[in-house]
Amino acid sequence: MPGISLEPSRFPLGVMLFTRGVNDRAAEDKAFAAFVIESLNRHGQGDWGDMCEEDRRENELSLKEGYRLLSAYDKDGLPKIWIITEADRSATTVLFPDEY
Numbered sequence: 001m002p003g004i005s006l007e008p009s010r011f012p013l014g015v016m017l018f019t020r021g022v023n024d025r026a027a028e029d030k031a032f033a034a035f036v037i038e039s040l041n042r043h044g045q046g047d048w049g050d051m052c053e054e055d056r057r058e059n060e061l062s063l064k065e066g067y068r069l070l071s072a073y074d075k076d077g078l079p080k081i082w083i084i085t086e087a088d089r090s091a092t093t094v095l096f097p098d099e100y
Helices: 020-028 030-044 053-065
Strands: 015-018 069-075 078-085 091-095
Touching: 015 020, 020 030, 020 091, 030 069, 030 078, 030 091, 053 069
Parallel strands: 015 091
Antiparallel strands: 069 078, 078 091
């Protein structure tokens, strides 16, 4: 998804990666592309999206200890996405749950 402009993040996101499924859907659907960018901004701010409280706490610990971060985002009428930032903060991947 070329031309992405993100807000400053609480942690390095590294290289942005999109699975073929996410990339193809974003290329065809402007609403979905906007949802992906909104979700990336939320992820970068530490808003872990649609995660249970236990997973939110795990992400906060992972942020402090340098472990992998996982967020999940849902929006009516659009497919759910996951966003994963690697432990070394070298890359952040956006994917559909069934692509994991």
